[in-house]
């Protein structure tokens with residue numbers, strides 16, 4: 001799978017309320033940092049992990065990280081799921097999130113996957129402490145601010161694409177959600 005998010009550029013160009021930094025950074029064509037995120041969803045509960053160190057420490061999130069050189073996005077998602085939660089799963093594309101920051105030059109492109117089942121037993125690792133949450137009890141107060149916006153799509157099994165502008169790395173300043181592309 002290749003990264004293909006020109007829709008994000010169009011989305012900020014057509015949104016009159018998009019912050020200038022988001023428009024400029026997405027239009028500049030700067031190479032995007034590719035990341036993955038996997039949320040196991042058994043139909044009633046999601047498996048999240050409490051991030052123990054590094055970027056986003058203290059937040060609950062799915063399992064994922066940066067795509068390494070030479071890896072496909074799905075290979076990276078599988079590797080991070082194994083490294084962070086000690087499981088493997090048949091992954092399904094769930095959506096794409098583009099993050100643009102006023103204080104970082106490079107936009108991020110996060111490819112989100114779900115799986116309804118998995119192989120192995122979720123276990124705590126150096127990076128994450130896995131925990132199940134029912135769909136009605138997802139701990140949004142202890143998650144990234146954008147999660148509250150796109151989790152409903154994920155829980156409805158509805159493919160999503162979103163662009164999120166952050167100030168000072170973590171403060172959500174603006175967002176837009178787009179309809180699925182015709183081929184998704």
Ligand SMILES: Nc1ncnc2c1[nH]c(=O)n2[C@H]1C[C@H](O)[C@@H](COP(=O)(O)OP(=O)(O)OP(=O)(O)O)O1
Nearest residue numbers: 035036037054055056063064065066110144146147
């Ligand atoms: N805003 C927001 N919402 C939801 N999810 C995320 C964000 N920002 C994020 O970074 N993420 C996700 C995307 C990734 O799954 C992780 C961050 O990956 P990170 O731990 O930095 O990547 P690793 O490759 O594991 O890093 P190292 O620890 O190996 O350096 O959070």
